[in-house]
């Protein structure tokens with residue numbers, strides 16, 4: 798899954814990026830309100846983590862503009878200001894969850910999993926299609942008929958996750974590269990082919 802993190806505190810942003818990468822999310826950081834808004838509008842993300850106090854445009858305004866434009870991706874708001882008025886404003890403005898700082902990293906990951914599941918309408922622990930299941934917990938891919946399983950590397954997992962979330966669909970290479978490697982990546986098409994051949 799691909800996450801947009803809009804947070805101007807560089808240290809916190811770096812720590813959250815590291816954590817989410819360990820948890821096998823693909824993360825792109827943005828550091829100002831306008832940058833966050835532009836990135837979110839590309840529609841390339843499964844969820845947005847949005848700080849409230851941001852340079853250029855605050856998180857409430859970013860959220861209001863996104864929702865006013867019909868943006869339906871789950872948004873988790875993050876802020877030092879834990880007071881009730883702010884929480885109400887965030888939730889009324891269309892936030893799916895409001896996490897006051899300081900937070901436990903484990904809590905952030907749990908909330909992110911919860912809102913991304915909600916976004917897809919049904920809770921899933923394992924993704925499965927055509928006789929194979931992918932475990933979110935330990936990144937293993939299991940053959941349902943034989944019970945044989947293999948543990949996937951980070952990119953293999955992310956790629957397999959995209960396939961299993963879009964069963965039976967033909968996905969353009971550009972989409973796959975964008976979802977797994979991100980826009981700025983140097984990933985080339987043959988890189989993608991190598992990973993697809995690993996999965997096969």
Ligand code: CA
Nearest residue numbers: 805848850851
């Ligand atoms: Ca901030």
